[in-house]
Amino acid sequence: MRHIAQEDLVQSIADALQTISHCHPADFVQALRRAHDAETHAPARDAMAQLLINSRLSYFGKRPLCQDTGVVQVFVRLGAEVQFTRRDGRRLRSLQALVNEAVHQAYTDPANPLRASLVRDPLGARSNTRDNTPGIVQVELTEGDALKVLVVAKGGGGDVKARFATLNPSDSVVDWVLAQLPGMGAGWCPPGVLGIGIGGSPEQAMLLAKQSLFTPIDIDLLRERGAATAEEALRLELHQRINALGIGAQGLGGLTTVLDVKVASAACHAATIPIALVPNCAATRYTRFTLDGSGPATLTLPPPELWDGIPERFDSPQAARVNLDTLDAAQVARWRTGQTLLLSGRVLTGRDAAHKRLADLLHAGQPLPVDLKDRVIYYVGPVDPVPGEAVGPAGPTTATRMDKFVDTLLAQTGLLAMIGKAERGPAAIRLIQKHKAAYLVAVGGAAYLLSKAITHAKVLAFDDLGMEAIHEFELKEFPVTVAVDAAGRSIHRHIGLRLVP
Numbered sequence: 001m002r003h004i005a006q007e008d009l010v011q012s013i014a015d016a017l018q019t020i021s022h023c024h025p026a027d028f029v030q031a032l033r034r035a036h037d038a039e040t041h042a043p044a045r046d047a048m049a050q051l052l053i054n055s056r057l058s059y060f061g062k063r064p065l066c067q068d069t070g071v072v073q074v075f076v077r078l079g080a081e082v083q084f085t086r087r088d089g090r091r092l093r094s095l096q097a098l099v100n101e102a103v104h105q106a107y108t109d110p111a112n113p114l115r116a117s118l119v120r121d122p123l124g125a126r127s128n129t130r131d132n133t134p135g136i137v138q139v140e141l142t143e144g145d146a147l148k149v150l151v152v153a154k155g156g157g158g159d160v161k162a163r164f165a166t167l168n169p170s171d172s173v174v175d176w177v178l179a180q181l182p183g184m185g186a187g188w189c190p191p192g193v194l195g196i197g198i199g200g201s202p203e204q205a206m207l208l209a210k211q212s213l214f215t216p217i218d219i220d221l222l223r224e225r226g227a228a229t230a231e232e233a234l235r236l237e238l239h240q241r242i243n244a245l246g247i248g249a250q251g252l253g254g255l256t257t258v259l260d261v262k263v264a265s266a267a268c269h270a271a272t273i274p275i276a277l278v279p280n281c282a283a284t285r286y287t288r289f290t291l292d293g294s295g296p297a298t299l300t301l302p303p304p305e306l307w308d309g310i311p312e313r314f315d316s317p318q319a320a321r322v323n324l325d326t327l328d329a330a331q332v333a334r335w336r337t338g339q340t341l342l343l344s345g346r347v348l349t350g351r352d353a354a355h356k357r358l359a360d361l362l363h364a365g366q367p368l369p370v371d372l373k374d375r376v377i378y379y380v381g382p383v384d385p386v387p388g389e390a391v392g393p394a395g396p397t398t399a400t401r402m403d404k405f406v407d408t409l410l411a412q413t414g415l416l417a418m419i420g421k422a423e424r425g426p427a428a429i430r431l432i433q434k435h436k437a438a439y440l441v442a443v444g445g446a447a448y449l450l451s452k453a454i455t456h457a458k459v460l461a462f463d464d465l466g467m468e469a470i471h472e473f474e475l476k477e478f479p480v481t482v483a484v485d486a487a488g489r490s491i492h493r494h495i496g497l498r499l500v501p
C-alpha cells in the first residue's frame with residue numbers, strides 16, 4: 001500500500017492551478033511562434049504577435065494569461081493500492097471536497113487572485129460562487145500504487161463550441177468535422193487545438209475528445225514520420241483541411257486555425273459512430289503530476305529562454321488614436337473595417353448578466369443605473385487586481401452572445417460602439433449598420449497585455465454580479481480593430497464563417 005496524505009493532493013492541485021494560470025506549456029508557445037512566423041495575412045499575424053507577447057508578460061509577471069481563468073477539471077488516475085491518510089487527524093474527505101478546497105485556495109490566492117467564473121443555480125438566480133468552485137472531477141481506478149493527476153483550467157469560449165453527433169457507420173467523420181467549423185465561428189479563440197473523440201457512448205466520446213487535448217502538440221513530427229494508424233491519418237487530414245478553410249487566428253483569416261488536431265477512439269456499437277469535438281483556445285492551461293507519498297508535487301516551469309526574442313509590447317504604428325471622452329456618432333461613422341485604433345479615455349463594461357439586467361430595465365420602462373449615451377461598452381469580466389494594477393487581466397468575451405441585446409441598446413440608449421471578440425451574427429450587423437454604430441474587436445486571450453492599457457477601474461453598477469458587474473475603465477492606447485463599421489462591413493465576412501448573408 002502507498003500512503004498519500006490528502007493535504008498533499010490539495011496543495012499540489014492548488015499549486016498546479018496557480019502555475020497554469022500564467023504559464024503556457026512550452027510546446028504551445030513553440031507552435032504559436034511557428035504559426036506566427038509562417039503567417040502571411042497581416043491581421044492574423046498581429047493577433048498572434050499579441051498572444052505571444054501576452055504569453056511572455058504573463059510568465060514573467062505571474063498573472064493570468066486570460067481573464068477567463070477557466071473551469072477547473074481534475075482527471076485522477078487512482079492506483080488501487082493507494083491508501084489516503086490525513087496529517088491533521090481529521091476524517092478522510094471525498095475527492096470532490098479535496099478538489100474544491102484546492103480550487104478555493106488557488107482562486108482566492110491574494111498574490112495572484114484568479115477569476116471566479118462559475119454560477120450556481122444555472123436556471124435560477126445564477127449567482128457567482130465567488131471562489132470558482134466546484135471543480136469537475138473524473139476518477140479512474142487503475143492498477144498499482146501511483147496517484148496520477150491531470151489538472152486543467154478550461155476557458156468557457158472553447159467548451160461553448162463543443163459539438164456531438166451520432167453518425168452512421170458509413171458516414172464520413174472528416175465531412176462532419178469540416179461542417180462544424182464555420183458555425184463554431186471565432187469565439188473559441190483560434191489558433192488552438194481541436195480534440196476529436198470517436199466511439200464509446202455519447203458521454204465517453206465527449207470525455208475522449210476533452211482528454212485528447214492534453215498531450216503535446218506534435219503534428220509536424222507526425223507529418224514527417226507518416227501516419228501509422230487510422231487515427232493518425234485522420235489527424236493529418238483534418239489538420240490540413242481545417243487550416244485550408246482560412247478561418248485563421250481570431251477568425252481574421254489566414255493560414256493557421258488549428259495548431260494540432262488530436263484524435264482518441266474507443267470501441268463502439270456496430271450501428272454507430274459517436275463523435276465529439278472539443279476545441280481548446282489560445283489560453284491552453286494544463287499540467288500533470290504524480291504523487292508517491294513523499295509530499296506535494298514539484299512542478300517545473302519551462303525555462304525563461306522559451307520567450308527569448310518575443311517583444312514586451314505590441315506596436316501598431318499605423319493605428320489611429322481615438323479619445324473616447326469626446327467621441328461622437330460622426331467620428332464612429334468614419335471608422336472603416338480592418339482599421340486599427342488605439343482607444344484612450346473612459347469606457348463602460350458589461351457582459352451577459354449585465355446586458356440581461358439592462359434590457360429587462362429598459363423593457364420595464366425603468367431608469368438604467370448608468371447613462372450609455374455617446375458611450376462605448378466593452379464586453380469583459382476582468383480578474384481582480386493585485387497592488388500596482390488598476391485591474392487584473394481583462395480581455396474581451398465573445399460578442400456573439402450579446403447579439404440579442406444589440407437592438408434594445410442601440411435603439412434606446414444612444415450607445416455608440418461595442419468592443420468584444422469574434423463575429424457578430426447577420427441581424428446584429430444589420431442593426432449596427434442601421435444605427436450607424438460600430439463593433440470593435442480586441443484579441444481574445446491577450447488579456448494581461450490588454451490590462452496594461454487600463455489605468456483606472458471602478459464598479460458603477462450591479463456589484464452583486466462579481467466579475468460581470470458594470471465597471472468604468474480608463475484606457476490608455478488600448479488596441480482594437482474595427483470589425484463591423486457603420487456601413488455594415490464585417491471583417492469576418494470573407495472567411496467562410498457563413499454567418500453574414
Ligand SMILES: O=C(O)C[C@H](O)C(=O)O
Nearest residue numbers: 067068155156157397398
Ligand atoms: O468569460 C470570458 O471572459 C470569456 C469567455 O471564455 C469567452 O471566450 O467568451
